[in-house]
Amino acid sequence: MSTHAAALVVIGGGQAGLATAHVARTLGLDPLILEASRSPAGSWPHYYDSLTLFSPARRSALPGAPFPGDPDGYPTRDEVIAYLAGYAERLDADLRTGHRVVQVAAESGEEPGGLFEVVVESGESFTAPMVIAATGAFSRPHRPDLPGLDTFTGAVLHSSQYRRPEEFAGRRVVIVGGGNSAVQIAIELAEHTRVTLATRHPLRFMPQRVLGIDMHLWLQRTGLDSTGWARPLLTGGKGTPVFDTGTYRAQIATGNPDHRPMFSSLDGDHVVWRDGKRERVDVVLLATGYRPGVGYLDELGALDGDGHPLHRGGISTTHQGLGYVGLEWQRSFASATLRGVGADARHVLARLVKLTHSPGRTPVQPRAGAR
Numbered sequence: 001m002s003t004h005a006a007a008l009v010v011i012g013g014g015q016a017g018l019a020t021a022h023v024a025r026t027l028g029l030d031p032l033i034l035e036a037s038r039s040p041a042g043s044w045p046h047y048y049d050s051l052t053l054f055s056p057a058r059r060s061a062l063p064g065a066p067f068p069g070d071p072d073g074y075p076t077r078d079e080v081i082a083y084l085a086g087y088a089e090r091l092d093a094d095l096r097t098g099h100r101v102v103q104v105a106a107e108s109g110e111e112p113g114g115l116f117e118v119v120v121e122s123g124e125s126f127t128a129p130m131v132i133a134a135t136g137a138f139s140r141p142h143r144p145d146l147p148g149l150d151t152f153t154g155a156v157l158h159s160s161q162y163r164r165p166e167e168f169a170g171r172r173v174v175i176v177g178g179g180n181s182a183v184q185i186a187i188e189l190a191e192h193t194r195v196t197l198a199t200r201h202p203l204r205f206m207p208q209r210v211l212g213i214d215m216h217l218w219l220q221r222t223g224l225d226s227t228g229w230a231r232p233l234l235t236g237g238k239g240t241p242v243f244d245t246g247t248y249r250a251q252i253a254t255g256n257p258d259h260r261p262m263f264s265s266l267d268g269d270h271v272v273w274r275d276g277k278r279e280r281v282d283v284v285l286l287a288t289g290y291r292p293g294v295g296y297l298d299e300l301g302a303l304d305g306d307g308h309p310l311h312r313g314g315i316s317t318t319h320q321g322l323g324y325v326g327l328e329w330q331r332s333f334a335s336a337t338l339r340g341v342g343a344d345a346r347h348v349l350a351r352l353v354k355l356t357h358s359p360g361r362t363p364v365q366p367r368a369g370a371r
Contacts, residue, residue: 174284
């Protein structure tokens, strides 16, 4: 198979990869984007049908392109897909869909001046002095080690497999998790069946709007949206904040869905609650998040024992020229969101470009007519 040279390879053509490519162009680089799927929309086409953003359109845009429609409205999944497709179409970059990356290697070792070799599923490879992993986490759903989960005789699904509520009508459902997606799905399912949210910590509701202004604007104005030190304040170490206009809390107060402490175990087709009571359950739905989907870096030695990137603010601590965009809490609360990936891309690229111009490395040449 052939090998091609590039100044920068961006792995992933979803929101993080597209934002990174846009920023790269403003710096005078010609990025090559390798996207596994057939369309540049990342994981969005695979989310459940009714998903809506918890940030308004005016706070949900990638760099250089405002989100269309009502700036104070909350975009739906399909609106995000259309937005990303349009963004990619206008992006002046080499975007190759159907190119699933399977391995990244340090072609000339880890010494300054070396190149990375990026290999795709077809066997084709690309070399570059800079690589940014922007594949997000949807491909690696997290399945926690819950007592009895592996032998539960009912259905076990991750929220990544959930699409619409009708297929669960009449089935007893327990959702594990208390974040925004868990609560959204629980509220939707409650119109069709009996649902319980099971969590290790209390649900943490945060008002969607304060004094008529969306909370995301307050977070931005106070600086909490773009700083890493705010993590303990926003999470408290006890769960993810759920943005709510008041409707979620009111619905849960009706008792369907209800909220209970995490069960003790699963036994056959029963859940055993903390008080010892047993209840037959048809479905356990895990709304337990994701882990970074960067398995193609395994052999490079850039990950820890759990498969998490070794980095500081998106800059690899193991390989010069390697960076990340789109990791949860990479630099701030907003890092893995539409509104946050652009700022992280600017931070990472500025430092990687500086590193590639350091003594011992071959400088990355900007393209003609850099903007």
